Amino acid sequence: MPNRAERLSRILLSLPPGLYLLLLFAVPSLMMLFASFRFSGEYGGLAPWYYIEDGQFTLDLTLENWQRLFESDIYLGLLLKSLAYALATTLICVIMAYPLALMIARSKKRHRDLLLLLVILPFWSNFLVRIYAWMIIFSPQGALTAALNVVTSSLGLEPITLMFSGTAVIICLVYVHLPFMILPLYANLEKHDHRLLDAAQDLGANRFQCFWLITWPLSLPGIYAGAVLVFIPSLGIFAIPDLLGGTNGIMIGNVIKQQFVESRDWPFGSVLSLVLTAITLVLVLLAAKLGSPAGENNGKK
Amino acid sequence: MARSNAYPSKFLIAAGGMVYLFLYIPLAVVVLFSFNDSKLNAEWVGFTWKWYDKLFQNGDILHAAANSLIIAVISALLATILGTLAGLAIYRFRQKWLSALVLGPIAMPDILIGVSLLLMFILFNVTLGMTSIILAHVSFCIGFVALAVQSRLSGMDQSLVEAARDLGATPFQAFRLITLPLLKPGIIAGGMMAFTLSIDDFVITFFTAGVGSSTLPLEIYSMVKIAVTPEVNAVSTLLMLVTLVLITALSRISPTVLRN
Numbered sequence: 001m002p003n004r005a006e007r008l009s010r011i012l013l014s015l016p017p018g019l020y021l022l023l024l025f026a027v028p029s030l031m032m033l034f035a036s037f038r039f040s041g042e043y044g045g046l047a048p049w050y051y052i053e054d055g056q057f058t059l060d061l062t063l064e065n066w067q068r069l070f071e072s073d074i075y076l077g078l079l080l081k082s083l084a085y086a087l088a089t090t091l092i093c094v095i096m097a098y099p100l101a102l103m104i105a106r107s108k109k110r111h112r113d114l115l116l117l118l119v120i121l122p123f124w125s126n127f128l129v130r131i132y133a134w135m136i137i138f139s140p141q142g143a144l145t146a147a148l149n150v151v152t153s154s155l156g157l158e159p160i161t162l163m164f165s166g167t168a169v170i171i172c173l174v175y176v177h178l179p180f181m182i183l184p185l186y187a188n189l190e191k192h193d194h195r196l197l198d199a200a201q202d203l204g205a206n207r208f209q210c211f212w213l214i215t216w217p218l219s220l221p222g223i224y225a226g227a228v229l230v231f232i233p234s235l236g237i238f239a240i241p242d243l244l245g246g247t248n249g250i251m252i253g254n255v256i257k258q259q260f261v262e263s264r265d266w267p268f269g270s271v272l273s274l275v276l277t278a279i280t281l282v283l284v285l286l287a288a289k290l291g292s293p294a295g296e297n298n299g300k301k
Numbered sequence: 302m303a304r305s306n307a308y309p310s311k312f313l314i315a316a317g318g319m320v321y322l323f324l325y326i327p328l329a330v331v332v333l334f335s336f337n338d339s340k341l342n343a344e345w346v347g348f349t350w351k352w353y354d355k356l357f358q359n360g361d362i363l364h365a366a367a368n369s370l371i372i373a374v375i376s377a378l379l380a381t382i383l384g385t386l387a388g389l390a391i392y393r394f395r396q397k398w399l400s401a402l403v404l405g406p407i408a409m410p411d412i413l414i415g416v417s418l419l420l421m422f423i424l425f426n427v428t429l430g431m432t433s434i435i436l437a438h439v440s441f442c443i444g445f446v447a448l449a450v451q452s453r454l455s456g457m458d459q460s461l462v463e464a465a466r467d468l469g470a471t472p473f474q475a476f477r478l479i480t481l482p483l484l485k486p487g488i489i490a491g492g493m494m495a496f497t498l499s500i501d502d503f504v505i506t507f508f509t510a511g512v513g514s515s516t517l518p519l520e521i522y523s524m525v526k527i528a529v530t531p532e533v534n535a536v537s538t539l540l541m542l543v544t545l546v547l548i549t550a551l552s553r554i555s556p557t558v559l560r561n
Binding site for chain 2: 005009010012013014016017018020021022024025026027028029031032035045046096097099100102103104106107117118119120121122124125126127128129130131132133134135136137139141142143175178194195197198201210232233235236237238239242243253256257260261266269270273276277280284
């Protein structure tokens with residue numbers, strides 16, 4: 001009976017990974033949602049979610065944790081600041097990735113793989129190593145700070161420090177996420193038909209017009225795809241502000257980490273995590289809409 | 302007028318070159334100072350191997366490196382099996398729910414996966430240690446293996462399987478003798494990707510590790526939190542070397558997987 005075999009193979013194939021991810025992805029996410037309505041335990045962690053008094057079962061849940069989010073503007077402010085950092089990172093990534101992606105897309109076919117590999121290579125070195133590199137570069141004794149301060153002192157300005165600032169955080173965020181912008185952008189630019197530009201030139205367009213009226217609009221799906229890949233991980237990061245940001249440069253990820261590890265206020269940590277999850281989901285759905293294949297077929301060879 | 306649109310302009314080459322410098326100078330600085338005979342990562346004093354010597358006498362780092370390796374091997378093996386099953390299931394039966402479960406951990410920021418797993422492990426009384434780290438790593442690696450397997454499947458000529466069936470092969474024989482061998486490069490590439498992701502992971506490990514189960518990234522984190530020392534440069538340089546070897550191997554096996 002082919003039908004039975006089909007059903008059996010369906011179960012055998014999808015059940016093990018499905019069950020695993022249900023247990024180690026879906027269940028923890030739901031537990032976090034539930035935790036956001038619970039009281040925090042006396043020694044951190046969570047208090048029981050119900051109590052039984054005189055045989056009476058009572059739920060012990062609260063909206064307090066969610067109210068706390070809106071009570072002071074500290075957390076919303078920090079969320080806005082993190083969004084601003086992630087946005088700045090994304091924009092700088094677009095500006096830096098564009099020329100490189102375009103250069104690779106217009107290089108000879110046999111050079112492209114090597115040029116792409118050179119983009120991916122630093123991205124495969126350990127995340128912490130890449131942050132550490134910037135700790136060296138930004139260090140107050142480092143050559144970069146010294147060189148910058150020769151300039152600032154000759155202009156009669158105060159000496160500057162790069163370490164432990166929002167600028168340091170954003171530069172490192174760009175460094176860590178740049179390949180995520182270059183790769184989808186390249187994948188898009190590579191499909192462009194250069195004869196479109198030739199035609200535009202024949203019709204009298206200058207270089208800027210060629211770029212702005214043809215290449216740029218055609219590349220938007222690539223930019224949207226890259227923007228999601230840069231923006232979402234940038235938003236939740238905690239190691240970069242932790243190591244390079246000091247007290248001025250902290251982001252929402254640092255507070256989440258703090259709630260779960262140091263102050264052990266899990267309910268509130270869950271609230272902050274869920275806000276971040278909601279933002280992520282909205283962005284992913286938005287990107288899926290913007291980057292839908294409808295806009296991608298134009299300009300294909 | 303010269304037809305120049307098919308080639309990069311001088312401006313593009315210059316700007317692109319500068320971006321390459323931005324990508325490589327920081328790593329070059331790390332490597333360079335790992336050979337510098339000075340405790341400060343500030344100016345070049347002279348060549349030395351001493352940071353590497355110190356590294357190989359540092360028991361904590363060696364222990365952490367061994368942990369990282371064990372975790373990565375086991376996680377990669379489990380994720381390869383589960384991810385291959387998931388890839389096949391999604392490709393053959395178009396199961397949306399499985400696809401969402403597989404892609405979820407890839408789309409979510411690491412910190413969210415880390416804290417939710419921490420929450421669950423503690424509430425279910427799972428002792429934090431090697432086991433909890435491996436369980437966590439497998440859950441975010443499955444998706445990458447599944448994607449590699451799916452992309453290989455969609456490039457496969459289905460008529461080969463049909464031909465085998467016409468010639469009397471059972472569905473299982475067709476799978477074992479046709480599909481599986483053709484799938485092998487995808488499975489291997491996915492497995493190696495899982496290995497690299499696991500050995501590199503910091504954030505999720507940070508939340509799911511317990512006492513005595515420190516991995517190399519965790520060890521580097523606690524070292525740089527205290528002070529910047531050339532020993533970190535040395536371990537970083539060695540890590541880069543290992544990754545370089547892995548990437549070269551991976552690009553030999555399946556050049557397209559790296560780009561996805």
